[in-house]
Every structure is written in C-alpha cells, then in structure tokens.
Amino acid sequence: MGLVLLVVIWLITFISTYFFVAKTWWLPTGASAAAAGIDHHFTTTYILMGIVFVAAQVILGLFAWKYRDRASAAPARYSHGNNTLEIIWTVLTAILFIGLNLMSSSIWASERFQPAGPDAVQVEVTGMQFAWYFRYPGPDGKFGGTKPELIDPSAGGEAALGLDSNDPASKDDVVSGTMYLPVNREAEVILRAHDVIHSFFVPAMRFKQDAVPGLAIHMHFKPILTGDYEIPCAELCGLGHYKMHAMLKVVSQQDFDKWLASREAEKQ
Amino acid sequence: MATRELTAHELHVHAAPTSFIRKWVFSLDHKIIGLQYYFLALTAVFVGMFLSLLMRIHLVWPNLSLPLIGDIRPETYLSLLTMHGTIMVFFVLTTAPQGGFGNYFLPIQIGAADMAFPVLNMLSFWVTLLAYLVMLSAFFVTGGAPLHGWTGYPPLSALPSAGPGEGPGADLWVISIALFCLGALMSALNFITTTLDMRVKGMSLMRMPLTCWAWFITAILGLLAFGVLLSAGILLLLDRNAGTSFYVPLVVVNGVVAGHKGGSPLLWQHLFWFFGHPEVYIAILPAMGLCSQLVSVFSRKPIFGYKAMVYAMLSIGLLGFMVWGHHMFMSGMSPYSAFAFSIMTMAIGVPSAIKTFNWLGTLWGGRIRFQSPMLFAIGFVSLFVSGGISGPFLAQPTLDIPLHDTAFVTGHFHLIMGVASIFGIFAATYYWFPKMFGRMMNESLARWHFWFSLVGTYCVFMPMHYLGMAGQPRRYSQFTEVQYLLHLVPLNKFITYAAFATIAGQFIFLFNLFWSMKFGKKASDNPWEATTLEWTTATPPPHDNFGGHTPVVYNGPYEYSVPGAPRDFVMQTDPMIVTAAHK
Numbered sequence: 001m002g003l004v005l006l007v008v009i010w011l012i013t014f015i016s017t018y019f020f021v022a023k024t025w026w027l028p029t030g031a032s033a034a035a036a037g038i039d040h041h042f043t044t045t046y047i048l049m050g051i052v053f054v055a056a057q058v059i060l061g062l063f064a065w066k067y068r069d070r071a072s073a074a075p076a077r078y079s080h081g082n083n084t085l086e087i088i089w090t091v092l093t094a095i096l097f098i099g100l101n102l103m104s105s106s107i108w109a110s111e112r113f114q115p116a117g118p119d120a121v122q123v124e125v126t127g128m129q130f131a132w133y134f135r136y137p138g139p140d141g142k143f144g145g146t147k148p149e150l151i152d153p154s155a156g157g158e159a160a161l162g163l164d165s166n167d168p169a170s171k172d173d174v175v176s177g178t179m180y181l182p183v184n185r186e187a188e189v190i191l192r193a194h195d196v197i198h199s200f201f202v203p204a205m206r207f208k209q210d211a212v213p214g215l216a217i218h219m220h221f222k223p224i225l226t227g228d229y230e231i232p233c234a235e236l237c238g239l240g241h242y243k244m245h246a247m248l249k250v251v252s253q254q255d256f257d258k259w260l261a262s263r264e265a266e267k268q
Numbered sequence: 269m270a271t272r273e274l275t276a277h278e279l280h281v282h283a284a285p286t287s288f289i290r291k292w293v294f295s296l297d298h299k300i301i302g303l304q305y306y307f308l309a310l311t312a313v314f315v316g317m318f319l320s321l322l323m324r325i326h327l328v329w330p331n332l333s334l335p336l337i338g339d340i341r342p343e344t345y346l347s348l349l350t351m352h353g354t355i356m357v358f359f360v361l362t363t364a365p366q367g368g369f370g371n372y373f374l375p376i377q378i379g380a381a382d383m384a385f386p387v388l389n390m391l392s393f394w395v396t397l398l399a400y401l402v403m404l405s406a407f408f409v410t411g412g413a414p415l416h417g418w419t420g421y422p423p424l425s426a427l428p429s430a431g432p433g434e435g436p437g438a439d440l441w442v443i444s445i446a447l448f449c450l451g452a453l454m455s456a457l458n459f460i461t462t463t464l465d466m467r468v469k470g471m472s473l474m475r476m477p478l479t480c481w482a483w484f485i486t487a488i489l490g491l492l493a494f495g496v497l498l499s500a501g502i503l504l505l506l507d508r509n510a511g512t513s514f515y516v517p518l519v520v521v522n523g524v525v526a527g528h529k530g531g532s533p534l535l536w537q538h539l540f541w542f543f544g545h546p547e548v549y550i551a552i553l554p555a556m557g558l559c560s561q562l563v564s565v566f567s568r569k570p571i572f573g574y575k576a577m578v579y580a581m582l583s584i585g586l587l588g589f590m591v592w593g594h595h596m597f598m599s600g601m602s603p604y605s606a607f608a609f610s611i612m613t614m615a616i617g618v619p620s621a622i623k624t625f626n627w628l629g630t631l632w633g634g635r636i637r638f639q640s641p642m643l644f645a646i647g648f649v650s651l652f653v654s655g656g657i658s659g660p661f662l663a664q665p666t667l668d669i670p671l672h673d674t675a676f677v678t679g680h681f682h683l684i685m686g687v688a689s690i691f692g693i694f695a696a697t698y699y700w701f702p703k704m705f706g707r708m709m710n711e712s713l714a715r716w717h718f719w720f721s722l723v724g725t726y727c728v729f730m731p732m733h734y735l736g737m738a739g740q741p742r743r744y745s746q747f748t749e750v751q752y753l754l755h756l757v758p759l760n761k762f763i764t765y766a767a768f769a770t771i772a773g774q775f776i777f778l779f780n781l782f783w784s785m786k787f788g789k790k791a792s793d794n795p796w797e798a799t800t801l802e803w804t805t806a807t808p809p810p811h812d813n814f815g816g817h818t819p820v821v822y823n824g825p826y827e828y829s830v831p832g833a834p835r836d837f838v839m840q841t842d843p844m845i846v847t848a849a850h851k
Contacts, residue, residue, distance in 0.1 A: 001638035008723065009650055016654075016730045025734035025759065027670055028752065042667055045660060053657045056624060060650055063631040067567065068638065076829040076836070077633035081573035085629070086622065093621040097614040097660060104666040105607060112603035129430070129522065151520045162520070191600075195521040196424040197533055199598060199673060203739035203752070208669050212533050212600045213423055214517025232750045234598075234673040234741045236417045238424060238431040239343040242744040 002068030006061035013057040017050060031229060031250065032205040033222040037107045039206070045100055052096075116188035116220035121181060121256075124190045126161055127198030127211040128153055130240030132231060133161055136174040136260060144170020151194060174263040179248040182256035183226045191217040199235035202248055210235055223250040282386060284811035294394075296386035297811060301393050302372030303704065308397055309364035309693075312355050314778075315404075319352040321771055324764040328757065330746035343432045345745035346415030350433075351407070353418030354441065356686065357547065358448050359400050364693045365554035366490070367396065367455060370483040373700065374459065376802040377477050379468030379819045381812045384461040392455040399447035406433075406440040414438040417743060419544070422515035422536050426507045426528075429521045439508060442501050449498035452490050459487030470821030474578070475840070477800045477825040478571065481578050482557025485585045486550050492589065493546040500539035507531070537599055541592035548685050549588045552652075553581060555692020556623060559648045561825075562695055563627050565798045566642035567634025568836050570826040573626045580619035580626075587616040597665040598672045606665040613663035620656055624649065635829075639796070640714035644695035647722045648688050654726070655684025658733060673743075676736020679729045687725045694721070694777070701781075702795050706807050707788030713780040720773025727766035731759050799839050800825050 019025065030039055067073070124135040124143055131153070137143045144167040151162035158165075158175045165171075181187050191200055193211040201208045207221050233244035251259070285291045295301060325332065326340040326348075333339050340348075371389065375382055383389045406413040414433040416425035420441070428435045463484040467476070476484075503514040507528070515536045516528035564571040571577060593601060593609030627649050636642065658680040661667045671677065694717075701709050740747070740756055747753040747760065794803040801821070805814050819841050827838035 001643075002636065005638070005643075005646060008719070012650075012723070012726050012730075016726070019731075019734055025738045025756070027737050028739060038666055038669060041664075042661075042670075045664070045667060049657045049660055053653060056628070056653045057650060059628055060631075060646065060653070063628060064636060064638075064646055067631055067634045067636050069568075069635040073635050074633075076568040076635045078570065078829050078831055079572070079633070080570045080826075081576065081626070081629065085625075086573050086576045089625045090618060090622055093618045094615070097617045098611065100660060101610055101614045101664055104664045105610075107666045108603065108606065128520075148518060148520050148525050151525075152523050154523065195519050196427070196430055197421055201673070201739075201741065203670065206670050208598050208672055210599050213519045214531070214533065215600050217600050230750055230752055232739075232741050232744075232753075236346070236415075236421070236424065236743040239341075239346060239415060239745075241346070242342060242746055243749040245749055 002065040006065040009057055009061035009064070013054055013061075017054060020046065020050065028203050029225075030204065030206055031223055031225040031227065032207065033224050034107065034111055035204075035206045041104045041107060044103070048096065048100065111220060115218065117186055120186040120188040120220055122188050122190070123179065123181070124192065125179070125200055125211065126192045126194060127200065127233065127237070127244075128160065128194040129196065129238050130233070130244035131160070131177065132179075132198075132200070132233075132244070132246040133157075134176045134179045134246075135161060136176075138172025138174055138264065140169060140172055142169040144168075144173045172264060172267070174260060174267070176263065177246065179231065179246060180256055180259050181223050181248065181250050182253040183223055183250050185253065186220055186222045188218060188220045191219065196237050197235050198233050198237045198244065200231065201234035202229055202231050204229040205248075208234055226250045226252065282382070294390060296382070296390055298371050298375050298383045298386065298389060299704075299809065301389050302368050302370070304393050305363055305367030305371055305396070306369070308393075308400060309360050309368055312359035312363065312400065313690075314774075316352050316355040316360060317771055317774065319348045319355070321767065323348050323352065324767045327746065328761045328764045330748060342745040343415050344412070346417070346743070347407075347413035347433050347437075349743060350415055350417050350441070351403070351413050354403065354445070357418055357551070358445065359396075359403070361551035361685065361689050362452065362547070363396065365558075365689065365696070366459070366483060366486050366550070367393070369558070369696045369700065370459060370486070370554060372704065373802055374462060374480055374483050375466065376805065376809060376813050377480050377800050378463065378466060378471050379801050379814070379821065380462060380466035381814070383458050384466055385458050388454050389458050392451045392458065395447055395451035395454070399444045399451060402440055402447060403444035406437040406444070409436040409440065411435040411437050414441045419540060420504070420536075422504065422507065422531075422533050423519050423526075426504060426516050427519070427521055427526055428508070429524065429526065439505070442505050442508070446498055446501040446505070449494040449501065452494040453498070456487040456490035456494070459483055460491065463487070468819055468821060474575070475821055475824050477557075478560040478574070478577055478581075479554070479557040481581055482553045485581050486553045489546045489550050489553070489585055489588060493543040493550065496539055497543035500536060500543070504536065534596070534599060534601060537596050538592070541595045542589070544595065545592045546585075546588045548681070549584055551685050551689045552692070553584070555648060555689045555695075556581065558692050558696050558699075559627065559645045560623075560630075561800075562641050562645035562699060563630045563649075564826045564828065565796055566637045566639060566645070567631050568637070568828045569630055569634040570824075570828055571626070572629030572632075573622075574824070574826065576622055577626055580622045583619045584616060587612055587619070591616055594663055594668075597668045603665075610663055610665055614660060617656070617659055617663070624653055624656070639698075640709065640711055640718065641695045641699035641796070643715065643718045644691050644698060647718065648691040648695060650722075651683055651688040651691060651725070654730070655680060655682075655688055659684070670739070671736055673741055674736035675732040675740045675742060678742055679732030679736060682729045682732070683725075687729065691721070697781070699796065700802075701784065702791030703802055703807055703809070705785050705788070706791055707784055708791050708795060709784040709788055710780050713776050717773055717776040717780065720770060720776065724766055724770030724773055728763050728770055731763055735759060797835075797837050799823070799827055799837050801840055804839060804841050
C-alpha cells in the first residue's frame with residue numbers, strides 16, 4: 001500500500017506540475033505596461049510555491065513507502081518533536097511568505113496609489129444587466145450629467161446611461177458599446193454600475209476591478225499592444241452573467257482620433 | 269476544583285430514556301445528537317453533489333435537456349450553484365465535523381457524561397434541521413432558488429427585481445442562514461463550556477487530544493463569526509422587505525428606479541467575509557485535529573510537536589479574523605487596506621505550513637499502518653498541501669488581479685476547504701464507525717472509495733487552476749459567448765468526466781456505510797489500538813459514556829511506542845507512565 005501511495009501521489013504531483021511548466025494553459029499574452037511586472041512576479045511565486053508543492057508531496061509519498069509497517073521494520077521512533085526544527089521551518093516559511101508579499105507590493109501601488117496622469121484618456125465604464133457602456137467626454141473634457149429616471153437600458157446608447165440632454169456638457173459625450181483606446185497612452189477608467197455589482201475584467205491587460213453601484217472607482221492602465229481584447233464580466237450579476245461581454249480595441253492614436261471624430265460627427 | 273467538577277458532572281447526568289421518541293428523536297444524548305447531525309450532513313452532501321453534477325453537465329452540454337429535469341436555463345444553473353455552495357458550506361462542512369463528530373466524541377474524549385447543556389444541544393440540532401428544510405424549500409417557491417451565489421452579494425441579493433429566484437426564494441435563503449446561525453451559536457456555547465468545565469481529573473488542556481483542541485477552537489470561531497453573519501442576514505432581510513437601505517444605494521434595475529438610497533454594497537461584503545473567512549477554518553480545523561490524531565495513531569508514534577500544533581491552531585483561529593479583506597481586493601475597498609490584509613493572509617500560511625511539517629515529521633520514522641482512516645488522513649495532507657499552495661497566489665493583491673473570480677479560486681477553495689475537509693469527514697467516519705456502530709466497515713470497499721476520491725478530485729480540481737490562469741471567470745453557466753473560452757471547453761469536458769467517476773465512487777462509500785452497520789465484522793472496544801478515552805469504554809458507548817465510573821487521566825494522548833512499555837501504546841488512563849513531554 002505504501003508503494004501504491006507513493007506512485008499515485010508522485011504521479012499526481014508530476015502530471016499537475018507538467019501542465020504548469022509546459023504552460024499548456026497559461027495567462028494570455030500581456031498587453032499593458034503593468035503586465036510584464038505582474039507576470040514576472042507570478043512566475044517567481046509560481047517557481048517558489050512549485051518547489052514547496054513538489055517537495056512536500058514527494059516527501060509525503062516517500063515517507064508513506066519508507067516507513068510502512070512490515071515485519072522487518074524498525075520500531076517506531078519515540079519522539080515528541082524537535083523545537084529547533086519547529087523554529088527553523090517557522091522562520092523560513094515566514095520569510096518566504098512575507099518576502100513574496102513585499103516584493104509584489106510596488107506593482108499594486110503603481111496603478112492604485114497615484115491618480116492617472118493629466119495626459120490620460122478618460123473613459124467612463126458603466127455596467128448594467130447585461131452590458132457594458134463606454135463614455136468619452138468629448139472635446140470639452142467634461143462628462144455630462146445623468147439622471148436615474150432617464151435610464152432606459154432597452155434603448156441602448158446614451159439612453160441606457162440616462163444622459164441628460166439638457167446639460168451642455170453632455171452634448172459632445174460619445175457613448176459606445178465597444179471600448180476604444182489609443183496604444184501607449186494611459187487610460188483612466190471611471191467604473192460605475194447601475195443595478196448590481198459587475199466586474200470589469202480585461203485578461204490581456206491584467207486588469208480587473210469591480211464596478212459597484214453608488215461608487216465611481218477611478219483606475220488607470222496603459223495598453224502597449226494594439227489589438228482586440230475581450231472584456232468578460234467577472235462578478236456574478238444575474239442570469240446573463242455568462243454573456244455580459246464587450247470588446248476593447250486598442251488602436252494607434254490617429255485611428256483613435258479618427259474614430260472619436262466620426263462618432264462626434266454622427267451626433268451632430 | 270475536584271468538588272466543582274463533580275458537581276458539574278452530577279448536574280449533567282440524565283437517566284437513559286426509554287421511549288423511542290426521547291431516545292432517537294428528541295434525544296438529549298450527545299451521541300444521538302451527533303448521529304443526527306451526521307445523517308443530516310450525509311443527506312445534504314448527496315443533495316449538494318447531485319446539484320454539482322447537473323452544473324458540470326450543463327457547463328459542457330449547455331443545450332442538453334435532461335430526463336425529469338428538463339432544460340437547464342442560465343438562471344437554473346445559477347440556482348444550482350447557489351444552493352450547491354450554501355448546502356455544502358453550511359450543512360456539510362460546518363455540520364458533519366463539528367455537530368456530528370464533535371458532538372459525539374468531544375465529551376467522551378474528555379471523560380464527560382454528556383455536553384454541558386444537553387437541552388441546548390438538542391435545540392441546536394433541531395434549529396439546524398429546520399434551517400436545512402427552509403433552505404430546500406427555496407427550490408419550490410415561485411421563481412425558484414436564488415441565483416446570487418453562496419456569498420449573496422447585494423444589490424443582487426437584495427432586489428427581487430434583479431433576477432428570477434430573487435423573490436421568495438432569496439427570502440427563504442436568508443431566513444435559513446439566519447436559523448443556521450442561531451443553531452451554530454448555541455452549539456458553540458455548548459462546546460466551549462463543555463471543553464472548559466467538563467474535563468475529568470487529569471485531563472489538563474495540554475493532555476487533550478488535538479481533535480478536542482480543534483473542536484474547541486472551532487467553537488470559539490463559530491461564536492464570534494456566526495453572530496456577525498446573523499446580524500448581516502437580518503439587515504439583508506430588512507433591505508429586502510422593510511424598505512431599509514443598509515446595502516443598497518440608489519440603483520436602477522432594468523430602467524426602474526428601485527427606491528433605495530445611500531446604502532453600501534461593500535458593507536455586506538465586510539460583514540459576510542468577517543464570517544466567511546473564519547468559516548473556512550471552521551470547516552477545516554476539525555479535519556486538521558483529526559488528521560493529527562490519525563497520523564499519530566497509525567504511524568504508532570507520538571504526534572510531532574504537540575504544542576506547536578496547538579499554538580498553530582490557535583494562531584490560525586486568531587489570524588483568521590484579520591484576513592477577510594483578501595476576498596475584497598477587487599471590490600473597490602481602499603487599495604491601502606489591501607496591504608494589511610495581504611500581510612495577515614500570508615502570515616496565516618505560516619501556522620498552516622507548520623502543521624504540514626509536523627504531519628510529515630510524525631510519519632518520519634513511524635511504522636505506518638495503512639488502514640482506511642489513515643489512507644484518508646494521508647490524502648488529507650496531500651490535498652491540504654495542494655490546496656494551500658495556491659493560497660499565496662491569491663493572497664497577494666497583485667496576483668489576485670488576473671486570478672480573482674476565476675476558476676483558479678474555485679479550484680483553490682474546493683481542494684482545501686471542500687475536498688480536504690471532506691477527506692477529514694471520511695477519515696473520521698472510517699475511524700469512529702466501529703465505536704459508533706459496534707462493527708467494522710469493509711476495508712476493501714474503503715480502499716476503492718479512497719482511490720476513486722483521491723484521483724477523482726485531483727482530476728476535477730487541479731485543472732481548474734489552469735482554467736483560471738487562462739482567464740475563465742467563475743459562475744458562468746456556459747462558455748459559448750466569450751471567444752477565448754472556447755478553446756478551454758475540452759479541459760472543461762475532462763473535468764466533467766472526472767466528476768462522473770468521482771461521484772460514482774461515493775456510492776461505494778454509501779453502500780459500505782449502511783451495509784457495514786448491519787453486516788460488518790463485530791468491532792472490539794479498541795480496534796485501532798489507540799490511546800484516547802473513547803477507546804477505553806464499551807462499543808458502542810453506554811448512555812453515560814463510561815458505564816457509571818469516571819475515568820482518570822494520567823498520560824498525554826499520543827503515547828505510542830514508548831520504550832519499555834508492554835505494548836506499543838499507553839492508554840491515557842494507564843497509570844503507569846507519565847512522560848516528561850506531557851507533564
């Protein structure tokens with residue numbers, strides 16, 4: 001039985017580890033400025049934790065086999081433990097865990113402790129059952145007012161956000177079902193939700209933030225690769241959660257300007 | 269001291285009941301109540317498992333119509349998910365290890381005749397059963413069971429208009445949880461008092477088996493955590509039915525202004541996770557205690573570092589109340605507080621690692637007997653390591669960004685809180701079945717059950733980590749709408765097939781359990797040659813546990829292979845040896 005346990009536990013360990021090492025299923029290619037740092041720290045954590053995982057499982061299997069009860073076995077060792085060992089592994093684990101934590105804190109701080117720069121593209125992201133809407137303030141740089149009683153999700157677009165057309169600042173606001181961002185420029189997103197909590201998740205940007213009713217959450221990230229990226233909702237929001245989905249198109253600054261201008265033109 | 273204990277003991281002795289109703293139904297006997305809790309959990313685990321089976325089927329064959337059940341719509345799927353999680357967490361993982369085995373064996377292991385408050389104990393069980401029935405009834409009301417997940421985040425859980433199942437079904441869900449909290453609070457008081465007041469002469473705290481320590485600490489966690497959940501649940505009921513706005517700000521659902529104002533959705537998350545994270549330890553601490561017990565018994569060695577194990581459990585209990593925010597890194601909570609929660613969470617990994625090292629240390633140099641309880645204990649250690657190792661990923665806010673609310677989290681908590689705890693329950697069943705029912709369970713069936721469960725659950729939950737890294741969000745009822753999820757479907761199919769096999773394996777257990785009650789080999793009083801008090805009494809134990817006499821304890825709980833002793837174990841009641849380690 002000891003041998004079977006060894007074989008099974010080792011097999012489980014090595015097969016599981018193989019798929020991590022081979023990266024058969026892995027994080028999607030990072031496309032934001034922060035992705036490289038996050039991925040690097042992910043790999044560091046993964047290597048250190050991987051060593052602990054493999055070592056613990058290998059030892060478990062090995063001990064099960066080596067110390068199995070059999071006629072020729074030595075009597076069990078009468079020992080209540082070893083304080084030196086306890087102290088050594090407590091200190092080592094504490095250093096490993098707390099150290100890992102401190103290593104990654106600067107990445108977290110960089111996107112969250114400072115506001116977005118003045119040059120950032122502002123986009124208001126609003127979640128509702130079961131769609132995302134993206135609003136750009138237009139040339140005046142100001143978002144127009146919205147009113148809850150004007151909200152009409154079935155009408156889509158500006159009406160879905162309840163945009164108040166009497167507010168002069170709302171005249172040039174652009175509302176889109178697809179998110180456009182210029183490459184290599186910081187994007188400031190202002191996250192809102194109308195009904196329940198949603199979560200704005202862009203795997204390729206290594207970006208995730210809940211959109212919470214009653215809060216306007218300011219965050220920022222910088223796309224560095226052009227392309228189309230999917231935005232699935234990551235917080236259970238009701239029966240259509242699985243299909244609450246939008247696209248992020250990262251384009252050159254010229255293409256972005258062109259797109260915004262054409263949307264402005266449509267409004268006039 | 270001796271006089272006081274005697275009084276306490278005398279106060280709680282009650283005559284053996286003779287009528288069927290008082291003996292088996294409204295029983296005051298902690299052993300019967302323990303069995304009642306256990307069978308409640310057994311029913312619940314099969315219901316919960318069946319719901320998960322339907323979920324796995326729907327995930328990979330979304331258009332399949334099932335006989336008798338019909339189409340599974342997205343909202344049906346979310347109801348299954350909500351009820352699966354709620355039933356498993358409350359009525360299985362909280363109920364079986366503590367209410368079931370704790371009730372049955374805590375008094376016996378400390379030499380008491382019963383729990384401190386037998387009537388309260390009976391009441392705890394019946395309130396818990398009522399909670400379970402109310403929970404199940406949610407399936408049968410208009411709109412069906414709620415779809416807000418076991419975490420019930422408002423506004424989704426607070427607004428009947430937010431989806432099907434958020435009407436009466438959601439009310440029943442909240443009421444059930446509130447009732448469960450009441451039962452758990454009463455039970456926690458009972459466990460704490462019993463442990464502190466009912467120990468026999470010689471059973472100092474540091475001579476208690478680690479199982480008793482685990483039940484004791486679990487009860488303290490329960491006392492502090494369930495009170496908060498109860499209050500949170502009452503506020504949610506008020507928001508739903510009395511027009512208050514604790515959790516709901518001004519929201520517009522489907523074009524309709526909902527009439528709430530100024531509430532905070534994050535308040536619920538704080539209250540819920542203040543309960544929710546300790547709840548993880550409520551589920552797993554008893555399994556840790558039991559596993560420590562079994563590793564020592566079946567390695568025929570004293571537990572490695574008894575005191576370290578006790579302090580580790582105490583620190584897990586303490587730190588467990590300071591880490592709730594790690595569930596909320598993406599919630600909109602202050603990013604500064606993430607640092608504090610993250611450090612505390614990483615710190616809680618330290619005592620968890622200490623426990624693992626000590627289990628390995630106990631195996632080291634032992635003479636391991638691979639009987640079924642030990643197989644599950646070793647399985648527990650393996651699963652605890654595998655489920656624990658993904659913790660430091662999720663505990664770091666930076667890495668939580670890509671992983672939060674993905675299948676990675678599902679894999680992580682199922683391995684550690686779900687399957688590892690369930691392995692604890694299985695190990696406890698195989699270990700204590702002879703004492704509870706007077707017969708042995710069938711060993712070959714137990715082995716088959718073990719292999720199916722170990723390999724099966726790894727095949728189900730390990731791939732979820734890969735899916736999560738690839739960005740598969742949790743709680744999606746199908747993977748047809750997001751392009752990058754399409755290539756993950758084959759792996760999802762693999763998980764579903766593995767779930768079939770794992771679930772099939774559980775019927776071996778069910779058969780073995782009932783078959784052995786009737787036809788198992790007669791058990792002796794101490795079939796595993798273990799040292800703790802439950803093995804000094806008759807099998808099954810008499811109504812007052814020790815047949816009229818009160819045991820006296822001389823030794824620690826783990827005196828195996830003591831040099832010079834006549835056999836390789838020294839009972840706690842053997843007056844011959846007082847070892848230096850446990851004076």
